[in-house]
Amino acid sequence: MSEAGRRARAALPAVALLVLATGAMLALSTLLGFAPLPAAWRIALTLVVAVLLALAAADQVRAALTDWQGASAAESGVHRRPRRNVLPQPNSRTDPDRSGEFTGERTETGIFTGRTRPVPTTDELWGASGEHTRPVSPAPESAEERRPERPKPRRPSWVRLAVTVAAALVLAALLWVPQVPVHGLAVRVTTFLLGYAAYALPVLPLLLAWPLPRLPREPWPWRLALVPVADRRMWNGGELRHLGTATLALLRERVLTRATGVVVAALGLLHLVRGNPDVLDGGAARAGGLAGYLIAEPLRLLLSGGGAIAVLGGVLASAAAITAASAGRAWGTVTGYTTLALSVVAPLGAVGAGHWLGYEYYLRTENGHVVVVAGLSPTHRQAVHDTKLSVEGLSPSLRQLFADGLPVSDYDDGDRIAKALAAPATSAAESYAGEEFDLRTGECFDWIGGSSQLRYVAQCNAAHVGEVTFVGHLPFTVNPGSKAVAAASQAMCEQSYGDYLGVPFGQSFLPLEKPLLPPGLEAAWHAKPVIACWLGSVGPWPLKGTKTVAALQQKAAWGPAGGCKIEVPDALRVTAEQPNARCLAPGPEQRLSVPGGGFAIDLEFAAIGKGAGGARIGAGCYDGANLANGYSFEVNADGVIEIYKHAGDQHPRVAASAKPKNAGPPTTASTPLQVSCKPTADGGVELTAFSTGNRKASFVDKDHPFTSLSPRLVLTNAGTGGVVMTTMIFNATRV
Structure with missing residues (x-):
């Protein structure tokens, strides 16, 4: 047989082991949903990688097979017995003269050369008495004598035992005992590096206490690695080749034939089956850590998720089988089988459980729906559950709350919380209990001593500070944290804003005040706390159902443009x-x-100032995103109502009223004005203005009308500066 044939035959056990294990892991990961089935070319590439790894581990796998056969033979109690003395018969090829003598020592080709002992004589066979006697055979061996001697592993030194046990105890104290002062820091560092495998770290030093036998190899040339530091020069070509070869040999042994390979494969698998989390957002610390990321990500990019899982499964099988064979040869097949089971079942069981367990749940948005995401961090997505709730109609704060990731207990809890936040009326409460008062939805109230203490519930048609728009339960049974409580409270108030005022939140200038939370909630949390939402007063009247979008006493910033000043x-x-x-x-x-x-x-309104005669004053409907666009209703010095369309730097007048009858202009008297701007069915905008003195102006804009609008006060000064518009009444509602 040729050299190549012998090498191929020697590699067959390793190829069978790794290729079968890789294929089995690929099928298992696909069936269990760990990763989708890769494309055909990636499957072929995965099997090629498995074959290359098998060729690298061929010698170790063959040696492990020999170890296991030896261990099995030793355990069976049956061994090949020594041959009894068999009388050779004359042979014409080796003893032509049949004299009982022949030449031949057995050579490698089976030919004998040399001389053997003569055939026994008749007297020797029958004995001196003439009676036949059988050749004397050795006494039979007992089963214990036939058992081959098992190689006894060398006992480690007491120093090695002491060091490994001490390391295990120190790691156990740091990682398993919260009372240790540096426990938190140790857990953060080790989980960042190794993920959840950090909690098994105290067990690993014990594996080094009694080392298993290994194939002889040259030690890794660590002195050569220090050449740039020790000799202050770079490596030459020969040194680099030697260092690279030795490093690859070390990695081959550690990854494919030792318990280290089991750990490496488990870290990579843990990273892959837990959804390839990112290192920077903390998700990897709950998977395979930085080590798992560095092991698995290159394989995933090359072979896809399923291919990477399959290859790491083959590595796990190779390392576990070879380690188990060494343990079986040293301590018996029972120990070998136990080692094999622990090396395969424990990592795969933990990794498999990690695909479904150990996640946190967050309310998020995806494809226009509110979903519950199972993940390792707020930005990681492992599994997604659709709550069937659309993001349309959600307030800005609620959308932001979901975008940031609101923690929940599980899918059902996420469903319940999402629907309660989106529809606060479903979790309404009878009343909100303050320190010395109760408030109900629709009631108005006043303060005493500024805003430090509530004094009494006041009439809404009298002076008051605020008006309660909603009283209800926060839907949390477990404390999500003060930040989440504040955000959820604001979101519920925004969602209930439209139900009370008649205008959705974000379509009115009237701002919500900070929600009222139960006193002492941060210090003593209780499930489903009651909150109260309220609006600041804009006058001695109730706001419920008024659809008010702007008012003179609104607390929103008026924010004038350059060259203008606003005082309230x-x-x-x-x-x-x-x-x-x-x-x-x-x-x-x-x-x-x-x-x-x-x-x-x-x-x-009224106007004062030296140049008031050249000013135009009124109201308008403008595009808030670009105040250069919109419509205005302005009263000039003669009291005429003029309607303008503003488009950038173009300001054409599109309609005007007649001069007033028995009514003075704003320069000499206050002027009431009622205007409206509303879309028409055919896509236009209808503009109308009324005032005293039988003044009326109207216009329907169908030529590229502006349909995204908001109410504003308008002062246009065409003369000198210093014109002041004094507004006594300003109230805008939706129509």
Whole structure:
């Protein structure tokens, strides 16, 4: 047989072991849903990698097979007995003259040369008495004598035993005992490096206490690795080749034939079956850690997730089989089988359980739906459960809360919490209990001593500080943390905002106040705490159902543009400090625009200042994202209502009213004004303005109308600076 044939025959056990184990792991991972079935070319590449690993481990696998056969033979108690003395018969080929003598010592080809002893004579066979006697055979051996001697592993030194046991105890104290002062730091560091395998780290030193026999090899040339430091030069070609060959041989032995290979494969598998978590977001610390990431990610990129799982399964099988064979030869087949079971079943069982267990659950959004994500961090997704809840209609804070990841207990808990946050009315409460007061939805209240203490429930048609818009339970049974409680409270208040006011949150300038939480909740958490949502007062009237989107006393910032100033004492004062200025209130800081929204605005205003005669004052509907676009209703010095369309730097007048009858202009008297802007069925915008003195102006814009609008006050100063618009009434509602 040729040299190549002998090598191929010698590699057959290793090829069979790794290829079969790789194929089995590929099928198992696909059936259990650990990873999808790779493409055909990736499957072929996976099997090629398995064959290459088998060729690298061929000698070790063959030696392990020999060890296992020897151990089995020793355990069976049966061994080949020594041959009895057999009388050779004359042979014409070796003894032509049949004299009982022949030449021949057996050579490698089976030919005998030399001389043997003569055939026994008749007297020797029959004895001196003439009676036949059989040749004397040795006494039979007992089973214990026939048992081959088992190689006894060398007992480790007491120093080695002491060091390994001490290392195991130290690691156990650091990682398993929370009372140790540096326990937290040790867990964070080791889990970052090794993931959940860090908790098994105290067991690993014990594996070194009694080392198993191994094939002889040259020690790794560690002195050669220090050449750049010791000799202050770089390696030459020969040194690099020697160092690389020795390193590959070391890795081959450690990964494919030792218990180290079991650990390496388990780390990589743990990373893969737990969804390939990222290192930076902390997810890898709950899988295979940084080590698992570095082991598995290159294989996953090359072979896909299923192929990487299959190859690491082959490595695990190789390392476990060879380690078990060594243990069986040294301590018996029972120990070998036990070692094999522990080396295969324990890692695969832990890894398999890790595919389904040990995750946290978060409420997130995906493809327009609210989902419950099982993951290792808020940004990691292992499994997704759809709550059937659309993100349409959710308030900005609730969307942000889900985008950040709201922790929940499980899928059912996530379903319940998501639906309760999206529909607060389903978790409404009878009343909110403060320290010395109770509040109910729809009640108004006042403070004493500023905002430090609630004094009494007040009438809504009288002076009051705030109005309760919702009282209900937070849907948490377990404390999600103060940050999540605050965010969820704000989200529930925003979701209930539209139910109370009649306008969804985000389509009104009226801001929500900070929700009222139960006193002492941070110090003493209790399930489903009751919160209260409220709006600040904008006048001596209730806000429920009014669809108010803007008011003179709103607490939202008015934010004027450059060249304008806004003051809010008893009345709203807008000052055009420069000539040719257009002042809008609220200004560009308030970017609210309602797509398809229509508004009705009631206001009363007057103008003062030396240049007031050249000013135009009124209200408008503008695109909050770009205040250069929109419509305005302006009263000039003659009291005429003019409607303008603004498109960038173009400001055409599109309609105007008649001059007022028996009514003064805003320069000499206050002027009431009612305007509306609302979309039409055919896609246009209908603009209408009324005032005293039988003034009316209207226009329907169908030429590229602006349909995303919000209400504003308008002061246009065409003359000198210093014109002041004093607004006594400003109230805008949705229509």
